[in-house]
Amino acid sequence: MANHPAKTESPAVAEFARALRIAIPALGGNSIGTLRDDGSRHTAGLAIDIMLDSKKASEKAIADNIIDALINLQSQMGWHDILYTDWIDNRTPFHFHIPGGGGGYSGKRLEKNVNKDAALGRAHENHIHVDWVDFSLRITPHETVFVYDWPPDALKVGFDSALIPLLKP
8 A cells, every 4th residue: 555645746846847838848848858657656556757868058057057957945845756868969878867865776875876777778868867766655556557656755845945046048
């Protein structure tokens, strides 16, 4: 039994999505994704995708600003990991993740670490993925769908007033 309603954004994900829409109106429509029915962190309401392609200079600038804001406010927001891709000379991908909190991710906290999972890296070449997942809270699979319970960090709110000014271009 999950400690949260099925297919519901966690409070932290919901607040982050609202802050993005307020601060960066260009991210309307399908540019921000949270819930999916694919048995993933998104199904659990613990992840958000922000569609920004780092091969495009204008989108990379927005993405870099979002990532900087996330790093600056990690202790308030409680996110656990960021996945994204930078491009070297617009040809060679640098797949990275930035561990933030107690989700079980390895690497230097709040720094870009090489994402050694090539498939996971390729999957995040056109968007920033931010999540609040804790691998130790994975719910035993039922058929083909699995989700995670919400860690305490996913319940954090009240960071939007600090985040919105950092996100505005």
